[in-house]
Structure formats: structure tokens, C-alpha cells
Amino acid sequence: MTDRTSIFTRICALIAPLNRRGVTLTETTSFANDLEMDSLTVMDLVANIEDEWDIVLPLNLLPELETIGQVADAVTKLATK
Amino acid sequence: MTDLLSKFDPLIAERQGLLDTGVRDPFGIVMQAVLSPTEAIIDDRHTILLGTYNYMGMTFDPDVIAAGHDALTRFGAGTTGSRVLNGTYQSHRECEDALKDYYGTSHAMVFSTGYQANLGIVSTLAGRGDYVVLDADSHASIYDGCSLGNADIVRFRHNSVEDLDKRLGRLPPEAGKLVVLEGVYSMLGDIAPLAALVAVAKRHGAMVMVDEAHAMGFFGEHGRGVTEAAGVEDQVDFIVGTFSKSVGTVGGFCVSNHPKFEILRLVCRPYTFTASLPPAVVASSAASIRKLMHNQAKRRQLWDSTRRLHGGLRAAGFQLATATPESAIVSVLMPDQETTVRMWQAMLESGVYVNMSRPPATPVGVFLLRCSVCAEHTSAQVETVLARFNDAARAVGLQLAAAA
Numbered sequence: 001m002t003d004r005t006s007i008f009t010r011i012c013a014l015i016a017p018l019n020r021r022g023v024t025l026t027e028t029t030s031f032a033n034d035l036e037m038d039s040l041t042v043m044d045l046v047a048n049i050e051d052e053w054d055i056v057l058p059l060n061l062l063p064e065l066e067t068i069g070q071v072a073d074a075v076t077k078l079a080t081k
Numbered sequence: 082m083t084d085l086l087s088k089f090d091p092l093i094a095e096r097q098g099l100l101d102t103g104v105r106d107p108f109g110i111v112m113q114a115v116l117s118p119t120e121a122i123i124d125d126r127h128t129i130l131l132g133t134y135n136y137m138g139m140t141f142d143p144d145v146i147a148a149g150h151d152a153l154t155r156f157g158a159g160t161t162g163s164r165v166l167n168g169t170y171q172s173h174r175e176c177e178d179a180l181k182d183y184y185g186t187s188h189a190m191v192f193s194t195g196y197q198a199n200l201g202i203v204s205t206l207a208g209r210g211d212y213v214v215l216d217a218d219s220h221a222s223i224y225d226g227c228s229l230g231n232a233d234i235v236r237f238r239h240n241s242v243e244d245l246d247k248r249l250g251r252l253p254p255e256a257g258k259l260v261v262l263e264g265v266y267s268m269l270g271d272i273a274p275l276a277a278l279v280a281v282a283k284r285h286g287a288m289v290m291v292d293e294a295h296a297m298g299f300f301g302e303h304g305r306g307v308t309e310a311a312g313v314e315d316q317v318d319f320i321v322g323t324f325s326k327s328v329g330t331v332g333g334f335c336v337s338n339h340p341k342f343e344i345l346r347l348v349c350r351p352y353t354f355t356a357s358l359p360p361a362v363v364a365s366s367a368a369s370i371r372k373l374m375h376n377q378a379k380r381r382q383l384w385d386s387t388r389r390l391h392g393g394l395r396a397a398g399f400q401l402a403t404a405t406p407e408s409a410i411v412s413v414l415m416p417d418q419e420t421t422v423r424m425w426q427a428m429l430e431s432g433v434y435v436n437m438s439r440p441p442a443t444p445v446g447v448f449l450l451r452c453s454v455c456a457e458h459t460s461a462q463v464e465t466v467l468a469r470f471n472d473a474a475r476a477v478g479l480q481l482a483a484a485a
Contacts, residue, residue, distance in 0.1 A: 058233035
């Protein structure tokens with residue numbers, strides 16, 4: 001499934017096990033500030049996202065991806081290429 | 082005015098909270114005197130050193146010290162310059178010659194630290210449009226090399242041949258690729274399945290760099306590292322290493338047979354834009370490297386002591402990061418930060434220094450007490466260490482498994 005809505009839903013499902021404080025996941029939820037993820041956790045999440053859609057999401061792009069919505073946009077772009 | 086240091090407030094608070102429980106700062110050790118490669122005075126106490134990476138015990142080798150003295154007298158205290166300007170002396174050349182002889186390569190480049198060698202080689206080899214594919218557990222210097230360069234960075238799961246294969250398969254076939262591996266991973270002390278990883282990298286047309294920092298001196302017939310032990314020297318394009326472990330000094334290097342290797346001296350910024358090592362350091366390093374070529378007795382001693390330490394801790398019920406002693410690093414898995422620090426302090430107060438490691442240096446959520454063994458450790462020292470591990474565990478109430 002490569003439409004934006006299902007990608008967003010699936011990303012939230014991948015984040016869920018890492019969401020220890022039970023933050024509500026929205027488009028604007030931030031990985032660093034809201035989810036308080038450290039860099040290692042973020043990198044492990046990226047590996048899972050890459051495997052889910054068989055894409056390459058280079059680590060050097062991560063600084064530009066602060067929110068779940070931004071990641072969903074990036075994945076949508078890569079997965080539909 | 083915004084205080085730029087306020088971003089560190091959470092860490093400051095965490096540290097203070099820990100220190101308020103009455104423990105000593107594990108990152109503030111001072112060696113008041115160093116008696117030998119395995120003993121120092123810390124807090125006025127005679128202490129066995131079991132966390133120095135001084136694997137071959139070369140720091141007090143008489144030939145190594147004599148070579149340094151001689152160069153200090155003849156060439157002065159420092160070079161005050163870059164390798165590519167006024168900072169290459171005869172002793173730097175001789176040090177690079179020693180490395181070429183040691184590794185049997187046509188080229189060798191000496192950096193001022195091992196950190197800079199990784200920083201420089203990774204950032205320079207892979208440029209815009211190229212890919213660096215690195216192991217998830219790579220050392221900070223490799224990650225920092227990725228940040229310094231302009232390549233796209235892809236990370237594969239630690240030591241997973243299958244994951245490396247999958248991730249390389251997703252990259253454009255025509256793109257330049259550098260696969261970055263380590264022979265020994267220093268946190269858990271595990272070794273890489275290099276033969277399989279290198280074969281996968283080559284099948285996808287990637288160049289391969291292996292960091293042998295924690296393997297030089299005692300892996301492979303000539304002590305060249307896990308690359309040699311795995312029989313893949315002819316497949317590995319670049320080997321990076323350090324002088325601050327088995328060699329016993331400080332500095333970093335890269336060796337290679339690539340015909341265009343020498344151009345890196347002009348384009349590798351962490352090599353070009355910093356001062357070269359002092360003459361005494363490179364002269365000591367060269368003497369040490371040449372001695373490391375012939376050191377069968379020391380290698381045997383190192384592996385014997387490592388096996389004894391690993392086996393003794395396992396038998397006592399400590400949880401270790403590797404089931405067998407894969408390298409000269411023996412890592413004890415600990416349950417949480419507070420127990421780790423208390424245990425570390427109990428060890429120190431009983432006269433044994435080990436490393437304490439915590440995230441983000443370690444893989445996610447892992448707390449460790451890390452031991453690195455030295456060829457100069459006596460069997461009596463190893464037995465003392467084992468006894469003190471048991472005493473310390475009892476003192477802090479660390480749960481040990483039933484005797485294996």
C-alpha cells in the first residue's frame with residue numbers, strides 16, 4: 001500500500017512499540033520533542049521503515065524529518081518512485 | 082541571551098542525580114602514577130588496570146621508549162605543522178614504512194589519531210552521490226566521518242550478512258559504494274563475520290574498509306587483524322587502525338594497495354588541516370610496530386589470560402556479552418545504570434580498574450562493565466581480578482546466575 005493515508009497509518013503502527021509514554025500520534029508529533037526518541041532508536045525505526053516499503057532512507061536526510069507527517073511524505077515520495 | 086549550554090540540562094541533571102547517591106564519577110578517573118602496562122596508582126591506591134586497550138603491553142617496552150627518547154632529542158618536541166607542509170620528518174616516513182612492512186601493502190598514511198583516520202577516510206572516499214553502508218554498531222568516529230562527508234548514509238543491522246545484502250541490493254547499481262566494517266566491535270567484544278560480509282560487499286560492487294583498531298597485533302598469522310584471520314586481505318580495499326591500542330602510543334593510519342591512494346594526502350581534510358604527530362610518538366610507534374611482527378609469546382599470553390578471565394566470570398555466573406572469548410575485550414552485561422556504577426566503584430575501591438559503558442556508546446539500552454586484557458597481565462593478576470569481581474557483585478547485590 002503506497003497511498004499517503006495508509007503509509008501514515010503504517011508508520012504509526014511501527015512507532016507504537018517505541019511510544020513508551022503513550023503520546024497521541026499525529027501528523028505534527030515530533031520524534032525528538034514529543035516522543036523523546038534518542039538517535040539510536042530513531043535509526044532502528046528507520047531500518048524498519050526501509051524494510052516495510054523496500055526503500056532507502058539515508059540517515060543524512062533525518063535532520064530534515066522532524067515529525068511523523070514529514071516522514072510519511074518522504075516515504076510516499078520514495079515508495080511511489 | 083539564550084544560554085547555549087542549556088540544551089545539556091537533562092544530562093547535567095542525570096549526572097548530578099547519580100553523583101548525589103554518593104558514587105564516584107566514572108568518567109573522571111586520574112592516574113596519579115603509571116607503574117607498568119597493567120598497574121597504576123588511582124586515588125592513592127595500587128590498582129590493576131583492566132580497561133586500557135593496551136593489548137600488547139608496549140607502553141613501557143624499553144626499545145619503544147628508547148626510540149622515542151632518541152627522536153625527541155634529535156628532532157625536537159613537535160613538528161608545528163601539517164603532514165603536507167613542514168610536518169613530515171624522517172621519523173614519519175619510517176613509521177609509514179613500518180606499517181607497509183607490517184601489512185604488506187604498497188601505501189600507508191599516518192594520521193594524528195585513530196579518530197581522525199576514520200573521520201578522514203570515510204568522509205573523503207565517499208562523496209556526493211556515493212553511498213556509505215555501515216554496521217549499526219560502528220564506532221563514533223565512523224558515524225562522525227559520515228556526518229563530515231556528503232555521501233548518502235545507509236546503516237545495516239549489526240553483523241547481519243543478510244541485512245547488508247538486502248540494503249546493498251536497494252542501491253543504484255552504478256553508484257559508488259563504501260562498506261565500512263570493524264574487525265572487533267569494542268563495546269561487546271564480538272568479531273565480524275568478515276568473510277561473508279566482504280563477499281556480499283564485493284558481489285554488489287562495493288569497496289570495503291575495515292577498522293582493525295581492536296584486532297591489530299593478535300589476530301591472524303602476522304597479527305594484521307580479523308581481516309587476515311578471515312583470509313580476505315586481498316578483498317579489503319582499505320584497512321584503518323590506531324596506535325593507541327596494541328601499538329601503545331597515539332595516532333591513526335590507513336593502509337591500502339590502491340594505486341591512486343597517495344592522492345588522499347591532498348584531499349583528506351582531517352589529514353591535511355591538522356598538525357602531525359610529534360617525532361617521539363612516530364618513532365616509538367615505528368619501533369613498536371616492528372616488534373609486533375614477532376610476538377608469538379605475547380599473543381599466546383594475551384589469549385590465555387582472556388580465556389581464563391572469560392571462563393572464570395562465566396563460571397561465577399556473570400552474564401557476558403559473548404558466549405566465548407571472541408576478542409581481548411570481555412564485556413559483563415549489567416542490569417541498569419545505578420548497579421553498573423556501584424559495581425564499577427566497588428571494583429575500583431578493591432583495586433581493579435575496568436571501563437563502565439552506557440548508551441549511546443553502547444547498543445540501545447545496554448550497560449556494561451568492560452574488561453580489556455593485556456599480554457602483560459600475570460595469571461596471579463587475573464585470579465585477583467576474578468576474586469574481586471565476585472566480592473564486588475556480593476557487595477552491591479548483583480544477581481548472578483547459578484554456577485554453570
